Amino acid sequence: MICGMPVGQTVDLRDISMQFPAVRALDGVSLSLSRGEVHGLIGENGAGKSTLMKILSGLQRPTSGEILIDGEPVHLHHPIDAQKLGIVMIHQELNLVDELSVADNIFLGREPGGRLWVNGRSMRRAASDLLASLDSPLPPRAKVRSLSIAQQQMVEIAKAVSQQARVLIMDEPTAVLTARETKALFALIERLKQTGVTIVYISHILPEVLHVCDRITVMRDGKIVTTLNDPRGEQVTERKLASLMVGREMSDFFPPRTTPSSEVVLSVKNLSVRGHASDISFDLHAGEILGFAGLIGAGRTEMAEAIAGLRKKSGGRIDVGSALADRLHSSVRQGGPYEEMHSPPVGRDSNPADSSPRNGGIAIPPYILRETKIRSPRDAVAAGIAYLSEDRKAAGLSLDLSIVHNTTLVSLPRFGTAWLSRRREELATRRYVRDLQIKAGRLRDPVRSLSGGNQQKVLLAKWLETSPRVLIIDEPTRGVDIGAKRQIYDQIAALTARGMACILISSELNEVLGLSHRVAVMRGGKIQAILDANEATEQTVMNYAAGVSAP
Amino acid sequence: MNTNIPVEIPARRRFDLRSFVETLGPLLALAALVFVTYKAEIYFKGEQNFLKPENLINILKQWSFVGIVAIGMTIVIISGGIDLSVGALVAMAGGFGIWLMNTAINAGKFISENDAAIKDYNDNVAMGLNLPLTLPWSGFRVGLAHFFQQLHMDGSNAWGVFFAFTATILLATLAGWLGGVLIAKGRLAPFIATLGGLAIYRSIALSLADGGEFRSAGGTAFSAIGTGGINLPHFELRPGVPLQLPWPVIIFVLIAIFAAYLLNKTRFGRYVYAIGSNERAAVYSAVRVDRIKIYVYTLMGALCGIAALLLGSRMNSIASSSTGNLYELDAIAAVVIGGTHLGGGRGTIRGTVVGVLILGVISNMLGILNVSPYLQGTVKGSIIIAAALLQQIGRKE
Numbered sequence: 001m002i003c004g005m006p007v008g009q010t011v012d013l014r015d016i017s018m019q020f021p022a023v024r025a026l027d028g029v030s031l032s033l034s035r036g037e038v039h040g041l042i043g044e045n046g047a048g049k050s051t052l053m054k055i056l057s058g059l060q061r062p063t064s065g066e067i068l069i070d071g072e073p074v075h076l077h078h079p080i081d082a083q084k085l086g087i088v089m090i091h092q093e094l095n096l097v098d099e100l101s102v103a104d105n106i107f108l109g110r111e112p113g114g115r116l117w118v119n120g121r122s123m124r125r126a127a128s129d130l131l132a133s134l135d136s137p138l139p140p141r142a143k144v145r146s147l148s149i150a151q152q153q154m155v156e157i158a159k160a161v162s163q164q165a166r167v168l169i170m171d172e173p174t175a176v177l178t179a180r181e182t183k184a185l186f187a188l189i190e191r192l193k194q195t196g197v198t199i200v201y202i203s204h205i206l207p208e209v210l211h212v213c214d215r216i217t218v219m220r221d222g223k224i225v226t227t228l229n230d231p232r233g234e235q236v237t238e239r240k241l242a243s244l245m246v247g248r249e250m251s252d253f254f255p256p257r258t259t260p261s262s263e264v265v266l267s268v269k270n271l272s273v274r275g276h277a278s279d280i281s282f283d284l285h286a287g288e289i290l291g292f293a294g295l296i297g298a299g300r301t302e303m304a305e306a307i308a309g310l311r312k313k314s315g316g317r318i319d320v321g322s323a324l325a326d327r328l329h330s331s332v333r334q335g336g337p338y339e340e341m342h343s344p345p346v347g348r349d350s351n352p353a354d355s356s357p358r359n360g361g362i363a364i365p366p367y368i369l370r371e372t373k374i375r376s377p378r379d380a381v382a383a384g385i386a387y388l389s390e391d392r393k394a395a396g397l398s399l400d401l402s403i404v405h406n407t408t409l410v411s412l413p414r415f416g417t418a419w420l421s422r423r424r425e426e427l428a429t430r431r432y433v434r435d436l437q438i439k440a441g442r443l444r445d446p447v448r449s450l451s452g453g454n455q456q457k458v459l460l461a462k463w464l465e466t467s468p469r470v471l472i473i474d475e476p477t478r479g480v481d482i483g484a485k486r487q488i489y490d491q492i493a494a495l496t497a498r499g500m501a502c503i504l505i506s507s508e509l510n511e512v513l514g515l516s517h518r519v520a521v522m523r524g525g526k527i528q529a530i531l532d533a534n535e536a537t538e539q540t541v542m543n544y545a546a547g548v549s550a551p
Numbered sequence: 552m553n554t555n556i557p558v559e560i561p562a563r564r565r566f567d568l569r570s571f572v573e574t575l576g577p578l579l580a581l582a583a584l585v586f587v588t589y590k591a592e593i594y595f596k597g598e599q600n601f602l603k604p605e606n607l608i609n610i611l612k613q614w615s616f617v618g619i620v621a622i623g624m625t626i627v628i629i630s631g632g633i634d635l636s637v638g639a640l641v642a643m644a645g646g647f648g649i650w651l652m653n654t655a656i657n658a659g660k661f662i663s664e665n666d667a668a669i670k671d672y673n674d675n676v677a678m679g680l681n682l683p684l685t686l687p688w689s690g691f692r693v694g695l696a697h698f699f700q701q702l703h704m705d706g707s708n709a710w711g712v713f714f715a716f717t718a719t720i721l722l723a724t725l726a727g728w729l730g731g732v733l734i735a736k737g738r739l740a741p742f743i744a745t746l747g748g749l750a751i752y753r754s755i756a757l758s759l760a761d762g763g764e765f766r767s768a769g770g771t772a773f774s775a776i777g778t779g780g781i782n783l784p785h786f787e788l789r790p791g792v793p794l795q796l797p798w799p800v801i802i803f804v805l806i807a808i809f810a811a812y813l814l815n816k817t818r819f820g821r822y823v824y825a826i827g828s829n830e831r832a833a834v835y836s837a838v839r840v841d842r843i844k845i846y847v848y849t850l851m852g853a854l855c856g857i858a859a860l861l862l863g864s865r866m867n868s869i870a871s872s873s874t875g876n877l878y879e880l881d882a883i884a885a886v887v888i889g890g891t892h893l894g895g896g897r898g899t900i901r902g903t904v905v906g907v908l909i910l911g912v913i914s915n916m917l918g919i920l921n922v923s924p925y926l927q928g929t930v931k932g933s934i935i936i937a938a939a940l941l942q943q944i945g946r947k948e
Contacts, residue, residue: 310834310835376837377834377835377836377837378837378839380837381837387835389832389835394829394831394832395829395831395832395834395835396832396835397829397832398824398825398828398829398832398833398896399828399829400824400827400828400829400892400896400897401824401825401828401896405821405824405825409821409825409833409836409838410836410837412818412821412822413818416818417817417818418816418817419816419817420816420817420818420821462836
């Protein structure tokens with residue numbers, strides 16, 4: 001074991017190009033990784049980060065270019081080749097066998113013992129030693145199914161370490177972690193670094209990248225924009241990184257807030273969901289963004305699912321407000337005052353100070369609140385409530401279906417019963433493709449073919465097409481690049497400026513703080529506090545979320 | 552800075568291997584198969600019968616029954632399910648229809664036979680009960696016979712045929728609905744629920760016919776729809792004998808068109824794709840998943856009923872042990888060959904129609920070339936595996 005910080009190149013990617021049938025994903029990319037560094041890799045979706053890392057981990061072969069390890073050219077035809085050289089990738093979707101134990105997973109395919117029998121005891125001992133050395137004591141016998149996502153990630157890392165990994169590629173490792181778990185992960189990264197492991201850290205969360213990375217490489221359109229060799233020393237800012245990624249200077253990140261109306265659109269009283277949430281009460285006004293902050297497991301998603309008719313309520317009532325005129329036509333909630341939402345978004349002005357035309361200018365007719373029984377998603381849709389699930393792939397989109405068919409799925413009755421109008425469906429979809437700037441090949445392409453950010457936009461389009469009064473949006477920007485993030489923020493702001501109310505659930509605290517008019521903080525299934533935007537700071541929110549007594 | 556630059560969607564026409572394999576692949580395979588059969592027949596036999604209209608129509612007629620079932624199976628599979636009970640359901644529903652028709656037509660005979668048996672029993676108690684039919688159906692049948700007699704519907708072919716038609720279709724639809732309820736509301740895996748159905752329906756058919764066959768007493772009135780057809784102009788088998796397009800073929804084509812309309816143009820069809828692609832997302836999208844699933848299996852049942860009716864009418868009988876045997880496999884094979892994804896969410900009716908034609912041409916070719924009929928399974932199996940492999944290749948791109 002070499003003590004101290006060994007220097008010297010370990011991995012050298014030279015002039016890598018990757019040509020897919022339609023796009024050139026990588027164009028002469030050269031990247032060198034030094035031993036024992038944490039190398040950040042950032043860029044918008046589609047910039048080529050994933051392709052580059054797939055090549056490095058042996059999942060794909062480049063069209064041209066070579067990979068050198070310690071100066072020796074290597075050929076990676078299969079992930080196993082890469083693993084033998086100590087290159088391991090931890091994917092966003094973890095690759096563990098749920099039904100097997102922690103130890104089984106760590107040593108899967110490399111179990112100690114003879115040809116027939118696995119030496120369970122020595123395997124478990126090795127696993128617990130390994131986990132202890134990573135300072136993450138997990139019971140080796142525990143089934144992976146029973147672990148939290150953060151713990152499962154630890155198992156993945158332990159597995160990689162047990163394979164003598166020299167280069168560990170982490171793709172969005174903190175996307176599913178809470179703040180505390182993220183801290184633990186960073187500590188672990190620091191320890192791995194000390195033992196000489198090189199870590200490639202791919203993330204969209206720029207403050208974390210700046211915090212954890214020794215060097216940062218920015219990619220755009222299949223090329224490397226720049227490699228920052230000393231981001232900490234150079235005092236690189238988040239904004240600087242963002243502008244490097246997008247290729248233009250980004251002005252203030254969040255759109256300005258508009259003033260909500262005083263009309264209540266949704267009033268939740270003492271809502272409870274057995275085992276997840278209890279005694280939730282709040283009022284939501286037209287044009288308001290109410291943020292929900294809290295740690296994972298605080299009951300935010302369960303509460304939202306109860307409001308959306310996806311979960312059984314164990315108590316409480318929900319009142320939905322609507323204009324009288326709206327109620328008269330409630331059977332055909334077509335058009336109505338929200339149809340105008342489909343006009344292009346207002347967007348952000350070049351001068352952030354000039355936001356007067358929209359401020360306080362919402363013309364909302366008086367609302368009547370009425371108790372509404374929401375027992376199914378259909379009831380919720382009829383009441384004008386739209387819920388965008390946090391789990392885009394599993395519960396949000398039908399990946400095999402086309403962009404058009406996804407967009408119109410909920411509001412299909414608008415397009416006919418016995419003879420759906422393809423023309424009208426495409427027209428509606430085209431409008432969202434334009435407004436939300438969805439980057440797609442053909443409208444009839446399956447949603448699967450889109451990048452994460454564009455998929456999220458299709459999900460948003462699908463629910464906006466129902467003309468909701470209340471948009472509940474759960475983790476709107478998970479796995480979404482900066483450019484798409486901005487467009488989604490802009491769209492939410494533009495819609496609320498026109499009177500739509502929004503419940504924003506997010507684990508990205510700065511997102512909640514940056515967009516919301518008020519922030520509700522949940523812990524243990526209860527609302528701990530509802531803070532106004534001006535009193536909600538990272539510190540106060542985290543105090544309530546973690547249960548530390550407020551200062 | 553304006554971030555709202557309208558984005559035009561480029562009309563990019565790029566070669567898409569997957570959609571190519573899924574849409575044109577089966578059609579090309581069919582064309583190749585037709586060509587090979589044509590050449591092989593000339594090479595081995597020196598004469599050419601395969602491409603004669605009467606042979607082609609014969610293929611269509613033989614396979615239209617499986618075809619109708621395969622249409623339903625396509626919808627079931629797109630919805631993410633499977634139905635193994637179709638063959639047994641065809642036998643049960645078709646058999647029950649003929650049984651009911653015969654009961655009505657021969658009501659008098661059954662009553663007198665029963666009376667004779669009871670008299671026999673009363674005369675010779677020591678000899679034991681010797682009813683003409685096994686329990687429990689004998690009592691049921693005699694009861695029905697009395698019922699028909701009361702209503703003066705007995706002995707009439709017209710009423711008999713009417714009962715056969717309605718009973719076959721209603722029973723099959725009801726069975727399909729029941730399966731759908733078990734799958735949607737009972738949360739059973741479609742494989743299990745329909746496997747149970749397979750066993751139950753076949754056993755009911757067997758017991759109702761006592762292992763034999765249901766032979767129609769309905770005469771030509773009953774067999775008209777299965778054997779008749781529309782005369783094709785310009786084609787004559789022999790001078791004065793026109794070539795007919797059989798009713799089963801016409802009905803198969805109409806059902807295929809209707810199903811394609813249903814899948815592509817209606818809300819129901821869209822929901823079927825959505826459920827097959829991602830059931831949870833469909834639930835979240837306010838689709839009434841349970842209801843749609845029940846509709847899908849009910850439709851499957853109804854189509855089995857139509858196939859059973861046509862088959863019974865054409866054969867003038869239903870064999871309780873063999874009619875509809877392995878229909879589920881032929882139907883699933885046609886669906887898979889047609890490019891429909893077994894996992895659900897993707898597939899087309901036109902693919903299935905081509906799949907049925909491919910199966911039909913293959914078995915016809917083997918017959919023409921005097922290949923042992925026992926080897927048909929080998930060929931069919933190879934084709935299914937090849938089709939699935941091709942789909943795999945298409946999916947990798």
